[in-house]
Amino acid sequence: MTCRECAFWGVMCKKDDGEKVIISPGHYAASNKARGGQLHKGGCYRYRNRKSNRKFPGDAQACRLFEKNENPPPVVRQMGVDK
């Protein structure tokens, strides 16, 4: 298991009604020479004092507080599939 598959990994976003939700950090553009289509780094919003204040790659080993995300972001964006 990796943090990418955890419900608490991603970026925090505030909706119009003020509710905060965790969403996918998104992917690099396909035209990026070094990381084309790869997932951006994200943060952990479960545990706010260790890994949490910095962003880290989604392939980090999951911790004991892992909670499955039913719809995790893909490792590499496939053009025209997840838009």
Ligand code: SF4
């Ligand atoms: S560090 Fe633990 S709680 Fe945070 S995203 Fe990774 S698995 Fe989830």
